[in-house]
Amino acid sequence: MIEQLKTKLNEIENNYTTKLQNCASLKELQDLQVEALGRKGALTELLKSLKDLSLEEKKAFGPLSNEAKNKLTALFEEKAATLEIEEINKTLNETDIDLTLPSYPFEKGKRHPLEIAKKRMTDILKGLGFVWAQGPLVEDEYHNFDALNIPPHHPARDMQDTFFIKNTQKKDFVLRTHTSGVQIRTMQKQKPPIRIIAPGRVFRKDALDATHSPVFNQIEGLYIDKNVSLADLKRDLTLFMQGLFGPKAQVRFRSSFFPFTEPSVEVDVKCVFCEGKDQNCPVCKGSGWKEMLGAGIVHPNVLRNCGIDPEIYSGYAFGMGVERLAMFSLNIKDIRNFYDNDVRILEQF
Ligand SMILES: [Zn+2]
Structure with a gap:
């Protein structure tokens, strides 16, 4: 049983190592990573059969499967970095951007x-x-008018001169004058x-x-x-x-x-x-x-x-x-x- 699993693990590792090297785009690489290491990927499916192994066998096979997973993950990351640089270079070559040109002047704000x-x-x-x-x-009217000795008949208290705010507390408020x-x-x-x-x-x-x-x-x-x-x-x-x-x-x-x-x-x-x-x-x-x-x-x-x-x-x-x-x-x-x-x-x- 365990020998079969080891063979299968090797197959998966070799298969995806070859496939990922041949990926031509980030998109293709991402799809392949899901196929290999995703929740329903080949390696995950293989690990599900661990439950049928004896404790001894689990101890022997567990580290091997982890090693394979880490190795493949590292290879995917390495390839992704390479592809990313290639794609940026490709975009730059196609769009005629001159990165040596000075940037637009940036206006600094100042005090009003x-x-x-x-x-x-x-x-x-x-x-x-x-x-x-x-x-x-x-x-309130008290702080804006009364306390300042501004009598009720003063023109500043006229609706024409002041923004009054009617209030549910039956107390009038004003935008301070x-x-x-x-x-x-x-x-x-x-x-x-x-x-x-x-x-x-x-x-x-x-x-x-x-x-x-x-x-x-x-x-x-x-x-x-x-x-x-x-x-x-x-x-x-x-x-x-x-x-x-x-x-x-x-x-x-x-x-x-x-x-x-x-x-x-x-x-x-x-x-x-x-x-x-x-x-x-x-x-x-x-x-x-x-x-x-x-x-x-x-x-x-x-x-x-x-x-x-x-x-x-x-x-x-x-x-x-x-x-x-x-x-x-x-x-x-x-x-x-x-x-x-x-x-x-x-x-x-
Ligand atoms: Zn003058």
Whole structure:
């Protein structure tokens, strides 16, 4: 019995060794491998008769069959490698590919001009001791309006100006109209001193034109401590503008009104294009100044709403549009250039 099996094993080994050497393609070789070593292949079928052998015979024949299987497997792999190289060479010869030609130039991506501007601004503010704070883009009415001393009749709460989101909890949510909610959330959970910036996207129902977009980026800042005054605000914002527009940048503060600050100011920078010398300057329209941001001393009501005693603490807040400052510092005339993703424009920065 065992002698018969040995003969059969030799036959299989010799037969397939010859056949695989004559294979002309990988496909043919794969089919042959299945025929020899597959689940229903010749060798597997032979091994099934092992069950009829005695223990002694199994011990003698087992290693022989394993050896044959390993030998054939190695031969198939070797032949497959040879055939693969032959097939690649054949394809290359037939298709006229010149592998010595240089490859197509690979365009490297770079930062978007808005990101460049935002990073410059936040870097300067970090240098002034501010830390970055974050909050939700979808905000509840309390954090977006009420806590900021924005009364129900304020136009910002009008459906025309704000994206409201109706909610099943019967509580209205809005796409945040400013990042001030982050200031409220920080004051609610952290005791002064507080010195944060809140950069991020905000949403208002503005039609898209050369200077307006329904989605834009803001950076707001908040500093709360004992004895913080308008003098601190003027110092820090002047340093910020000089960091952004150069040490000679001139800054002007004009009184203004916001519900959440008292007193409130608007901050202008001397036009960096005409320095106030060109009556026809298209950037400052001949005024010599460009409005950059709004700021002020945090209203006592806002502090009270956040559990901070306005008799002990005071602070300032400011908010600026990243796009507006970026347009001014990069001399971009149309805000839509930031969002159109025209590479010819974006690659200039
Ligand atoms: Zn000008």
